[in-house]
Amino acid sequence: MRRLLFAANWKMHLAPADARAYLQNFLPAYAARTDRDVWFFPPAISLEAVSHAIARRPDLRSGVQDVYWEPKGAFTGAVSAPLAVQTGAGAALIGHSERRHVFGETDGDTQKKVAAVAAAGLVPVLCVGELLAERDAGKTLAVVSRQLEGALTDLPAAALATVVVAYEPVWAIGTGRNATPADAAAVHRHIRQWLRARGQAVPRVLYGGSVNLKNIADLLAEDELDGVLVGGASLDPAGWAQLVQTTAR
Numbered sequence: 001m002r003r004l005l006f007a008a009n010w011k012m013h014l015a016p017a018d019a020r021a022y023l024q025n026f027l028p029a030y031a032a033r034t035d036r037d038v039w040f041f042p043p044a045i046s047l048e049a050v051s052h053a054i055a056r057r058p059d060l061r062s063g064v065q066d067v068y069w070e071p072k073g074a075f076t077g078a079v080s081a082p083l084a085v086q087t088g089a090g091a092a093l094i095g096h097s098e099r100r101h102v103f104g105e106t107d108g109d110t111q112k113k114v115a116a117v118a119a120a121g122l123v124p125v126l127c128v129g130e131l132l133a134e135r136d137a138g139k140t141l142a143v144v145s146r147q148l149e150g151a152l153t154d155l156p157a158a159a160l161a162t163v164v165v166a167y168e169p170v171w172a173i174g175t176g177r178n179a180t181p182a183d184a185a186a187v188h189r190h191i192r193q194w195l196r197a198r199g200q201a202v203p204r205v206l207y208g209g210s211v212n213l214k215n216i217a218d219l220l221a222e223d224e225l226d227g228v229l230v231g232g233a234s235l236d237p238a239g240w241a242q243l244v245q246t247t248a249r
């Protein structure tokens with residue numbers, strides 16, 4: 001059985017002091033469970049505060065929300081994978097829909113980012129997912145395949161073996177609409193087949209898009225889902241602790 005992964009994407013919320021206060025609430029409310037991992041993706045400015053606060057909890061991990069592919073240099077405003085490693089980060093989101101659709105990130109960018117992240121020893125969490133118009137046109141699997149190809153082709157096998165994929169339909173992120181468990185499972189099956197065909201033995205595939213306390217049980221009842229990537233519902237420490245503590249498989 002693959003371990004469940006609950007990943008919290010704080011987006012542009014929770015500065016260092018807020019992050020410390022959040023974890024003071026969260027840590028006593030969530031006792032480690034042997035069947036699951038919980039990862040936090042704070043804004044880069046709060047990474048060190050988060051890594052420090054969770055240092056005694058090996059079941060918890062911090063990660064960076066985005067990186068630039070160059071390791072260092074004159075790239076004002078950017079954060080590299082090796083810099084994120086120095087803050088204690090263990091993972092990196094790549095190609096989140098807000099990076100793709102607000103900041104214009106391309107499949108070519110995601111390829112360079114995944115390679116840089118893997119080379120730095122971080123776990124790449126590659127986000128893929130279709131727009132509503134693409135879904136309505138029946139193109140979901142084609143879009144997801146294109147995004148996987150774009151980001152992961154040419155990645156060395158050892159690096160590919162570390163990749164986690166998050167299926168996040170763009171129309172479900174922050175909208176209160178989520179994919180049905182069956183719809184999500186169909187896309188997960190496709191992603192898993194794609195990865196297995198390229199030699200990734202036990203890929204972990206997460207679902208993201210308006211996951212909350214009310215819908216998580218139904219989603220995780222689907223065996224294809226190895227966990228969730230959650231934005232809005234991860235911002236309240238008590239609610240997030242309840243979600244990760246109580247959700248049964």
Ligand code: PEP
Nearest residue numbers: 173174208209210231232
């Ligand atoms: C996300 O930010 O990846 C996300 C899925 O957001 P939300 O849970 O708010 O839809």
